[in-house]
Amino acid sequence: MAELTNDILGAAGLSPYEIDGWIATSTESRDNVDEQKLINVLGLVAPADRCLALPHPGHHLAHASAAFYASGFDEAVSFVIDSYGSRVNGGRERETAFFFRTGAKPEEVYRVLRDADRIAGYRRDGHIWSPAKLSGIGEIYRVVTLALGFREAGTTYDDAGKTMGLASYGKRFSAENLFYRLEPDGGLSFERAADALVELGVAVREGDELRLVPRPSRAPFERLHYDLAAQLQEEFEEAVLHVTRHVLAVSGTRSLVTCGGTFLNSILNTRIRRETDVERMFVFPAATDDGNAAGAALYAYHDYMSWSADAAPPLRHVYLGPPRVTGVDVKRIAEGWGLESRSHDGAEGVAAAAASAIARGEIVGWFQDRAEFGPRALGARSILCHPGLPGMKDRLNARVKFRESFRPFAGSVLTERAHEWFDMPAPESPFMLMVCPVLDEARDRVSEIVHVDGTCRVQTVATDTPGAFRALIEAFEAETGLPMVLNTSFNLRGMPIVERPDEAMDCLYGSRLDRLFVGDVEIMAPDLTALRPERTRSATRGSVGLPAAGDVKDTAEVLPEWRPLLDLADGGRTVRDIAGALHVDVETLVDLALDLRRLGLLRWAGVPQAEHPVYPLPQYSPDTFQE
Secondary structure, eight states: OHHHHHHHHHHTTOOGGGOSOEEEOOTTOOSHHHHHHGGGGGTTTSOGGGEEEOOSSOHHHHHHHHHHHHHOOSEEEEEEEOSOOOEETTEEEEEEEEEEETTSOOEEEEEEEESSOOOSSEEETTEEEEESSOOSHHHHHHHHHHHTTOBOTTSOOBOHHHHHHHHTTOOOSOSSOSSOEEOSTTOEEOTTHHHHHHHTTSEEEETTEEEEOOOOTTSOOOHHHHHHHHHHHHHHHHHHHHHHHHHHHHHTOSEEEEESGGGGOHHHHHHHHHHSOOSEEEEOSSOSGGGHHHHHHHHIIIIISOOOOSOOOOOOOOBOSOOSSTTOOHHHHHHHTTOOEEEOSHHHHHHHHHHHHHHTTOOEEEEOSSOBSSSSOOSSEEEEEOSSSTTHHHHHIIIIIOOOTTOOOEEEEEGGGGGGTBOOSSSOOTTSOEEEEBOGGGTTTTGGGOOTTSEEEEEEEOTTOOSSHHHHHHHHHHHHSOSEEEEEESSOTTSOOOOSHHHHHHHHHSSOOOEEEETTEEEEOOOGGGOOEEEOOTTSOOSSOOOOTTOGGGTOOOOGGGHHHHHHOBSSSOHHHHHHHHTOOHHHHHHHHHHHHHTTSEEETTOOOOOOOOOOSOSSOHHHHHO
16 A cells, blocks of 8 residues: 555655645544554555544544545535444444535434444354344345355455346345344344344354355355345345435435445445435445545545535546556567557557457457546456447356356446436446446347346446547447447456556456557457466465465365366476367367466466565454554
């Protein structure tokens, strides 16, 4: 984080001493004294005399501030729901709402605290555990997600987006709610949740804890998994709608802004927009805890220091990362990776070249200067392809992203054309935070972005969107008549979204991407059949996003069908040579080699490897924080 912060400062021509205020926030602060201790976290870059502290509890306040001050509204209720907020009087924040008005301090209008300071979903003795008493909208969604087997390898970071995607393939199996019970005045009860998990066979009660029995990561999905996801998603949506209506009533406003991981659930956001009486709605695009850095800073600017009493302009884009192309010799980097490249004439030229590649059925990596802030790929770090060529979705899932076949993809569409293709609840969806039905007459033409339930996560791309992404879609429309492209994040399964050009080139060697566009430079994919695989130690971290050493058993177990390739991967023979020796199809062997490279069991001899960060602290670690 210190390196990233210094990169951003350097790009702005600033030193740490030219920043007027620094501020940090954490879920693990218990009081104002702990909030002050967070200054130590900033010690690598921030002068101590410039550091500020949020008033405790600060976690939900930071979420709420991010949503309001990025909305451009003059007043709104800011509603926060996540799995875990600040530690308060032996408990934790659960759901909180603040009323904001320009020039006034935020006023808390709704708060529910969890009655115990504990975390659900923690690792011990090779298992994932949870307290037997569950509570909170976000916590239950998290625990069921872990029970479905959806987590980042080697961690307890739940991958809730997969649960949302899987839900469309199932049907709820109980008309009666199992996880959330709606009560009067916006209340909720969760008393049945733990028993339901035990009865369904995805948890075992052991004393005061639940030991989860998740689906193994490589196991097939059964009807139970589809229907459990559907049951949870439908109950979850109704629970959030129930509490949201209450919050709107007690706040007396029809302007709603939201933050917290719950509101990355795009299906939910669409229902709130359609089924409540809100007139204005804004969801902060970095709705999970990454967005709290911005929220803390915005609170400090507007409220803590009162540096501005004016309404902030609305957030129109999130290309806020440090520049990674400006001043960089991309062609030289490509040469170092042994890749052929060519330059194009500015943004229009590279957009036209990328659009032509997509139109002829290629899958391209699209890397522009400043990365998006938040978890969604919005045209700066994207993998793009044709939204209407049959089979493209399956090819992308299986041979580029290496992810489950049920996962849907987003459509990035010209804003002014969106209503011609989608049933939009609002004119714009610039941050991919709404899921909309695809119009019946359009579905066959853009079949690869249509989910099994007939919907699509939509990103609208306006004329004022910075960079060349808009020009690419316009050029693609000129060639195909389609004002949109299929858009997914530029990463492979198990790794973060690429940030630097060398990480993008690593993906070119690690997947079936056809070509890569970095700035105005086009980079061609290597001949994967001519590469020379060599085996790595099976219990060490590979080049692409594996868990830290000591916790690799989730992904690095060597299966019998892998051994013939691993036995011959000596760094001297090419994939083509090995395919001949094994009498197997060379393209099938390439696919296997790519998957083993992603798992850290193989690498390409003589090819550089991008270094990815290793994070030393586990998620939600009160003990580490206190030390």
